[in-house]
Structure formats: structure tokens, C-alpha cells
Amino acid sequence: MSSKPQDETLNRRSFLRAGGLAVAGIASANAARAETAKPDPLITEEQNWHKYLGDGVDKYPYGMPSKFEKGVIRKNVPWLTAETTSSINFTPLHQQDGIITPSGLCFERHHSGMAEIDPASHRLMINGMVEKPLVFTMDDLKRMPRINRVYFLECAANSGMEWRGAQLNGCQFTHGMIHNVMYAGVSLKTLLNEAGLKPNAKWLMLEGADASGLNRSLPLEKALDDVMIAFGMNGEALRPEQGYPLRAVIPGWQGNMWVKWLRRIEVGDQPWETREETSKYTDLLADGTARRHTFVMDAKSVITNPSPQAPLKFKGRNVLSGFAWSGRGTVKRVDVTLDGGKNWQTARIEGPILEKSMVQFYLDFDWTGQEMLIQSRAMDSTSYVQPTKADLRKVRGVNSIYHNNGIQTWLVKANGEAENVEIS
Numbered sequence: 001m002s003s004k005p006q007d008e009t010l011n012r013r014s015f016l017r018a019g020g021l022a023v024a025g026i027a028s029a030n031a032a033r034a035e036t037a038k039p040d041p042l043i044t045e046e047q048n049w050h051k052y053l054g055d056g057v058d059k060y061p062y063g064m065p066s067k068f069e070k071g072v073i074r075k076n077v078p079w080l081t082a083e084t085t086s087s088i089n090f091t092p093l094h095q096q097d098g099i100i101t102p103s104g105l106c107f108e109r110h111h112s113g114m115a116e117i118d119p120a121s122h123r124l125m126i127n128g129m130v131e132k133p134l135v136f137t138m139d140d141l142k143r144m145p146r147i148n149r150v151y152f153l154e155c156a157a158n159s160g161m162e163w164r165g166a167q168l169n170g171c172q173f174t175h176g177m178i179h180n181v182m183y184a185g186v187s188l189k190t191l192l193n194e195a196g197l198k199p200n201a202k203w204l205m206l207e208g209a210d211a212s213g214l215n216r217s218l219p220l221e222k223a224l225d226d227v228m229i230a231f232g233m234n235g236e237a238l239r240p241e242q243g244y245p246l247r248a249v250i251p252g253w254q255g256n257m258w259v260k261w262l263r264r265i266e267v268g269d270q271p272w273e274t275r276e277e278t279s280k281y282t283d284l285l286a287d288g289t290a291r292r293h294t295f296v297m298d299a300k301s302v303i304t305n306p307s308p309q310a311p312l313k314f315k316g317r318n319v320l321s322g323f324a325w326s327g328r329g330t331v332k333r334v335d336v337t338l339d340g341g342k343n344w345q346t347a348r349i350e351g352p353i354l355e356k357s358m359v360q361f362y363l364d365f366d367w368t369g370q371e372m373l374i375q376s377r378a379m380d381s382t383s384y385v386q387p388t389k390a391d392l393r394k395v396r397g398v399n400s401i402y403h404n405n406g407i408q409t410w411l412v413k414a415n416g417e418a419e420n421v422e423i424s
């Protein structure tokens with residue numbers, strides 16, 4: 001019995017048309033007053049949901065967000081790439097609150113589309129300079145000592161379109177090549193210990209099972225430090241988009257190294273110099289030389305509200321929100337300016353502060369309707385301070401794509417709308 005009543009007289013809207021529930025109750029005693037009372041213009045739905053039974057517990061074996069949240073989605077920028085199979089979409093950071101990115105909103109970057117792999121026939125091989133080459137099934141991996149960790153993954157190309165000036169209108173597009181997820185898996189050190197490293201082992205090569213066969217070299221020191229081989233994210237299995245059934249988690253280092261659909265780890269004594277670490281993911285400098293092996297993602301932050309996709313709606317009390325992260329440790333402090341850098345206030349970091357994880361920051365402020373130039377600036381546990389874009393360009397020029405962690409500016413106009421700008 002879950003049919004919704006069609007009778008207009010039964011729904012709350014008809015009460016509202018008559019001037020609201022309380023007024024309707026005294027209508028006969030004070031008809032004139034009831035006539036003049038206005039319905040709330042923001043109430044557009046029939047408010048009859050207490051008049052019928054809702055859906056049963058068998059409706060959604062796997063739950064979905066409310067239909068009213070249908071605008072909270074990943075988006076791509078169609079002109080960025082020729083094909084969607086070798087492309088990227090972006091996390092809607094302006095709609096994320098709290099440090100965990102919901103699995104269905106994690107940005108995706110595939111070089112040859114999303115592989116769909118049956119975990120029963122998936123294997124992980126460890127070979128090369130090891131005492132005992134090994135092949136693991138998924139069941140083998142799930143019987144090894146397990147760890148749980150929260151880390152951000154940022155693509156080195158995040159903010160890459162902004163090197164030559166303000167370009168894309170929305171933090172989803174300027175900063176949304178990032179997600180922050182709780183992983184479950186095993187430490188790579190555990191697997192390497194099982195295989196036994198030969199004395200001259202120094203580098204590893206991680207290889208994916210997708211059509212791109214994406215492969216990257218990883219220094220052994222990092223592999224033995226905090227690298228994870230993950231099969232779980234946010235309490236369930238990895239999503240296909242994120243490398244189901246197995247991916248590498250390389251905390252604090254550029255996203256390209258987090259090989260998805262991981263099938264092989266080869267141990268060697270030097271880097272492999274693959275495509276992804278020579279012609280791509282190197283940083284072209286003004287003098288024409290390129291920096292390579294720039295693995296770490298330095299401290300960075302962005303204000304997500306207000307921002308071009310999240311304008312200010314009200315004067316008076318408001319909450320400014322944003323995210324900050326550092327690949328070198330924890331975020332120690334985030335400062336915010338509302339006047340283009342003349343005055344800075346320290347924002348409130350809310351929620352967990354974890355190694356190589358995003359933090360959420362807030363600044364409660366009153367808006368009188370004045371134009372604002374808003375920026376955030378992160379400082380990490382090594383006391384590194386996020387640079388201005390101008391300072392970054394002095395060192396790097398404008399030919400780079402990768403590792404743009406410059407301070408972002410939004411212009412908030414008197415009508416509350418925000419725009420991507422730069423302060424010269």
C-alpha cells in the first residue's frame with residue numbers, strides 16, 4: 001500500500017495555498033487574514049509525503065543518492081581530449097563535505113578505457129631480482145596481513161590547464177583531479193619480503209592489465225616505506241574505474257604511479273624509463289630542459305565554496321569551505337584571505353588530520369555584499385608554504401603541464417557569483 005493520493009484536497013500544498021497550515025486552522029475565525037497570507041515561494045513540491053507509505057526495504061539492494069542530488073556528479077571537459085577512452089573526468093569538490101570522496105564521485109583517468117576484470121582469473125606476479133618469483137591470486141592476497149589507510153590521489157596534471165592564466169570556471173575542473181579514499185589491502189613490503197629481494201634490487205616496475213599496459217618505475221625505498229596494494233576502497237571492493245580488483249596506492253606521489261588493474265611487479269636495479277616517465281609526466285622548464293622523477297605532490301589547497309559552481313546566495317552569515325593536502329606529510333595550517341592577500345586569517349581544520357590525506361577547512365564569515373578576491377594557502381608539516389602562481393612561474397616558466405600547486409584566486413562579485421581570476 002504505497003500509492004500516492006491524487007486528491008488535491010489531501011495534500012499540504014492546498015493548505016499552503018490557503019495561507020499555511022496554522023492559518024488554515026483559524027480560517028473561519030479570521031478569513032480576511034488567511035486570504036492575504038502568502039505561500040512560501042521556495043516550496044515548489046507537493047508536500048504530501050506524510051500521507052502515503054514510502055518504498056520498502058527491498059527497493060534498493062544497493063543504495064543510491066536521493067533523486068534531488070542528481071546534480072552531484074563527475075564531469076568531463078569534452079574539448080580536452082579526442083576520445084573519452086583516453087580521458088579524464090573530475091571530482092565535484094564543491095559538493096564534497098568532509099574528507100572522504102564518495103566512491104561514485106572519484107575522478108577517473110584512463111589511458112585506454114576502463115578494464116573489466118574477473119577477480120577469479122586475475123593474478124599478481126612478482127618477478128625480476130627476487131629470490132622466489134611469486135604469483136598471487138586475489139584469495140592469496142586477502143589472507144595476508146591487512147591494513148586500512150586514508151590517502152589522497154592527485155593526478156600530476158591537476159590544475160595543468162592553468163599554467164598560462166585563469167582558464168576553467170569551477171574548482172571541479174581546476175582542482176578536481178583528486179580524490180581521498182580509505183583503502184584496504186596489504187603493504188607492498190609484506191609481499192616483497194615474501195618474494196625475497198636480491199642484494200642489488202633498487203627499483204620496481206609496476207604494470208597494469210588494461211589495454212594501455214600502463215607501467216611506471218618506483219624506487220625501492222618508497223616501496224618499502226608506505227606503498228599499499230589495495231583491493232578495497234571506502235568499505236567495499238575497489239570500483240572498476242579505480243582499478244578493480246587491484247591497484248597500487250603510492251601515498252603522496254603523483255596519481256600516474258598508482259597503477260590500476262595491477263598485474264605485475266618486476267624488481268630491477270634501475271628505472272625502466274617508460275613512456276609515462278619520459279615523454280609524459282616530466283616537467284618542461286622555460287629553458288627547454290625537463291625535470292624528471294618529480295614524484296611528490298607538494299602542499300596545495302583550494303576554496304570550494306564559494307567558487308564558480310557554488311555562488312554565494314545570502315548576505316550575512318556564511319561558511320567558506322575548502323580542502324588542503326600535502327604529499328610530504330600532514331597539513332599544519334591553512335590561511336584564507338578575502339581581500340586578495342592584504343589580510344590573512346587562519347581557517348579552522350575540521351575532522352581528521354592524517355598523513356598524505358586531504359583535510360577539510362572552514363572559515364565562518366559575514367558577507368555584506370562586497371566584492372572579494374578569495375584565496376587559500378596551505379602549510380604542511382615540513383613548514384613548506386604553498387606558493388603563489390607568480391612565484392611558481394619564476395622557477396618553472398609556463399610550458400609545464402604537471403605539478404601546478406599555485407594559490408588559486410576566485411573573484412566573488414557583488415551578486416555572489418564567482419569567477420576564476422589571477423591577481424597580477
Ligand code: MTE
Pocket residue numbers: 106107108109110111112153154155156179207208209210212213214241242243254255256257258259260261262
Ligand atoms: N593505471 C592503469 N593501468 N591505466 C591507467 O590509465 N591512469 C593513471 C593511474 N593508473 C592509469 C593507471 C593516472 S594518469 C592517474 S591520475 C590515476 O591512475 C587515476 O586514478 P583514478 O582513475 O582512480 O582517479
